[in-house]
Amino acid sequence: MTTQFNPENKHSLTYGESLSPAMEITDQEDADQYSEAYVEYLRGCLSENPRDDGMTAEQLAKSNLGYFAGYYDSETQSRVNKLFKCCHPIFGS
Numbered sequence: 001m002t003t004q005f006n007p008e009n010k011h012s013l014t015y016g017e018s019l020s021p022a023m024e025i026t027d028q029e030d031a032d033q034y035s036e037a038y039v040e041y042l043r044g045c046l047s048e049n050p051r052d053d054g055m056t057a058e059q060l061a062k063s064n065l066g067y068f069a070g071y072y073d074s075e076t077q078s079r080v081n082k083l084f085k086c087c088h089p090i091f092g093s
Contacts, residue, residue: 005034005037006018015068019064020068022035022038022068023069026079028083038061039057046060066081069086081093
């Protein structure tokens with residue numbers, strides 16, 4: 001089963017709306033397609049509101065996923081870090 005990013009096609013999402021579904025993903029193919037959709041969403045956000053630090057949508061996605069996973073148990077955090085090739089932006093893996 002594929003985890004759909006932004007199934008309601010909202011223009012603006014909370015972190016929870018965009019990242020919580022990713023915490024449930026267990027399959028690499030699903031993670032890849034979800035990541036692509038999330039990065040595309042972030043590209044749109046960055047085009048409307050550019051960042052001063054120059055972070056790309058890809059970098060921002062990995063940072064957000066790693067940070068958000070830090071609120072979950074270590075098993076979930078480890079799985080998310082592996083599937084999305086990310087880590088917590090402050091504490092690392």
